[in-house]
Amino acid sequence: TAGAAGTTPRDGLPTLAVYKLASCDGCQLTLLNCEDELLALAGQVRIGYFPEATRAVLPGPYDLALVEGSVTTAADAERVREIRAASRHLVAIGACATAGGIQALRNFADVAEFRAAVYARPEQIDALAGSTPVSDHVKVDFELRGCPVDRGQLLEVVTAFLAGRKPGIPDHSVCFA
Numbered sequence: 001t002a003g004a005a006g007t008t009p010r011d012g013l014p015t016l017a018v019y020k021l022a023s024c025d026g027c028q029l030t031l032l033n034c035e036d037e038l039l040a041l042a043g044q045v046r047i048g049y050f051p052e053a054t055r056a057v058l059p060g061p062y063d064l065a066l067v068e069g070s071v072t073t074a075a076d077a078e079r080v081r082e083i084r085a086a087s088r089h090l091v092a093i094g095a096c097a098t099a100g101g102i103q104a105l106r107n108f109a110d111v112a113e114f115r116a117a118v119y120a121r122p123e124q125i126d127a128l129a130g131s132t133p134v135s136d137h138v139k140v141d142f143e144l145r146g147c148p149v150d151r152g153q154l155l156e157v158v159t160a161f162l163a164g165r166k167p168g169i170p171d172h173s174v175c176f177a
């Protein structure tokens, strides 16, 4: 789930959530590979939701949500709306989340044809006609491009949002709030 509405932890630390839609996990792995930097951040942030890193879940809403992956199913579309509702700031990370990713190649083909060619029971596959970026579905506060995202830029975005300042790198989203 995107995290139930509630209060942030009473220790006053900002909360971070990391979500995955249709993606290869590479951008999340970039974050996980920032071990030293994450340790430095550890005293300044609480991980509210990050299934790739921990089973612990804190109640939302979260101060910052990082979203990896594109929207390719009706369930993804619903989930990204839930994520937006549970997040003060939402940052789309990587080419999948900001542009639809390699899976957006299907946008130029007939998905029904692909389904019939690949699956024994195509009628059981729930897939939208296209793969779309997060910003096609909800307001995005910042878009970080790359495949995968650059480690230094990712840390800058996380640090900046948690500190309440604008990241010192180009923003490809429609606006910054």
Ligand code: SF4
Pocket: 023, 024, 025, 026, 027, 028, 068, 069, 093, 094, 095, 096, 097, 101, 102, 146, 147, 148, 149
């Ligand atoms: Fe993987 Fe690239 Fe998508 Fe990141 S942008 S999740 S590395 S395919």
